[in-house]
Amino acid sequence: MADVRSSFSAPRVRSSVSAPRVRSAVITGASRGLGLASAARLYRDGWHVVAAMRSVDSGMKALRELTGAREGDPRLIGTPLDLTDAASVTAAAKTITEAVGAPYALVHNAGISAAGMVEETPADLWERMFATSIFGPVLLTKELLPSMRAAGTGRIVLVSSQGGVRGMPATAPYSAVKGALERWGESMAGEVAPFGIGVTVVVTGTYDTEIITDAGTTDCRDLDGPYARHHRTMDKRGRAAMRMAARSPDKFAAGLAKALESSKPFVKTAIGPDARMLLIANRVLPSAGLHQMTRLMLGIPRFGALRGQGRSDG
Ligand SMILES: NC(=O)c1ccc[n+]([C@@H]2O[C@H](COP(=O)([O-])OP(=O)(O)OC[C@H]3O[C@@H](n4cnc5c(N)ncnc54)[C@H](OP(=O)(O)O)[C@@H]3O)[C@@H](O)[C@H]2O)c1
Numbered sequence: 001m002a003d004v005r006s007s008f009s010a011p012r013v014r015s016s017v018s019a020p021r022v023r024s025a026v027i028t029g030a031s032r033g034l035g036l037a038s039a040a041r042l043y044r045d046g047w048h049v050v051a052a053m054r055s056v057d058s059g060m061k062a063l064r065e066l067t068g069a070r071e072g073d074p075r076l077i078g079t080p081l082d083l084t085d086a087a088s089v090t091a092a093a094k095t096i097t098e099a100v101g102a103p104y105a106l107v108h109n110a111g112i113s114a115a116g117m118v119e120e121t122p123a124d125l126w127e128r129m130f131a132t133s134i135f136g137p138v139l140l141t142k143e144l145l146p147s148m149r150a151a152g153t154g155r156i157v158l159v160s161s162q163g164g165v166r167g168m169p170a171t172a173p174y175s176a177v178k179g180a181l182e183r184w185g186e187s188m189a190g191e192v193a194p195f196g197i198g199v200t201v202v203v204t205g206t207y208d209t210e211i212i213t214d215a216g217t218t219d220c221r222d223l224d225g226p227y228a229r230h231h232r233t234m235d236k237r238g239r240a241a242m243r244m245a246a247r248s249p250d251k252f253a254a255g256l257a258k259a260l261e262s263s264k265p266f267v268k269t270a271i272g273p274d275a276r277m278l279l280i281a282n283r284v285l286p287s288a289g290l291h292q293m294t295r296l297m298l299g300i301p302r303f304g305a306l307r308g309q310g311r312s313d314g
Helices: 033-044 056-067 086-100 123-151 172-195 228-245 249-259 273-284 287-298
Strands: 024-028 048-053 076-080 105-108 113-115 154-161 197-204 217-219 266-271
Touching: 024 033, 024 086, 024 123, 033 048, 033 056, 033 249, 048 056, 048 086, 056 076, 076 086, 086 123, 105 123, 113 172, 123 154, 123 172, 123 197, 154 172, 172 197, 172 266, 197 249, 197 273, 228 287, 249 266, 266 273, 273 287
Parallel strands: 024 048, 024 105, 048 076, 105 154, 113 217, 154 197, 197 266
Antiparallel strands: none
16 A cells, blocks of 8 residues: 555645745836936846836847847836827826836936026926926826825835036026926825835936936037126036046946835935035035035136126127
8 A cells, every 4th residue: 555645745835935026117218328227227136127218129229238138028128208298108107007017116217408597598498308307207107106006015216416406507497307306206205105105316416328418418508698607617617527426327226226125205315425415515504505615616706796797788
């Protein structure tokens, strides 16, 4: 007679350790720069990545080259997204939901920059800036929040800038949208926290991407106009400082990956030493002191120095 013990397979013990769940992250502006580096980093870390971008073909090619992912890898999905086009945002939200259900992380990274004084910057640039960094991201968030609320977990990350902490001269529209982004994040954090969703505002330092180059910025400056004197020193000093401070986008991606591990309802964090320094200075220095410090650093003439030179010829 066969040993009865051998006819029984080992009792199936239900493991108390469940298989780790693959978390999904949506990253906007994943075609290049910080978004590309972050999407690649999260993919390598095992996330299910939805890379949202305007040029999916070239962006996904770049992502596959960076990660070694094969075409059709279900853990790396591209979706078209133009944040200035409401129909594109709604369609992207649908693709995201169909692909991953409720995303765990929604990283609002896409952005544009512009150089020029308020007087030099046309109204349509302000509109494009707000459409890209506020209206489009708000709509995408509204589309995805119902599923995220139902899931009862998640994190929304808003990629801000030092310009969002302090308004910087010659970047008023950019500083304005980043400031608005931060206030939006603070407000929303109070709303979504009870549903288990956290919000992180990332104050980004200086990184070596196109946005800090002439080619990657809309240039509205009038170098011969009434602000010519400002531009002369700001151009030289600003660029030199940026060149010195700029770090690899991979360092930003590492910081973002860490930020996504937070379980706090609201976090405002710096990624990069220059951003960290600014947050400290902003806390300890009065606003008037920071104004003076910025003026001196950028070589902007003192109060009233250009009086009489601002009259128009007409
Ligand atoms: N690099 C820095 O030093 C720095 C510092 C502070 C903050 N940041 C912030 O970091 C974020 C990423 O910037 P980056 O340095 O990676 O700049 P970047 O290299 O110029 O990349 C910008 C990204 O935004 C995308 N984008 C622009 N307009 C869009 C639109 N209408 N719809 C969808 N995507 C759009 C671009 O897509 P396309 O390829 O289609 O143009 C690109 O993927 C931005 O929010 C920026 O303000 C960067």
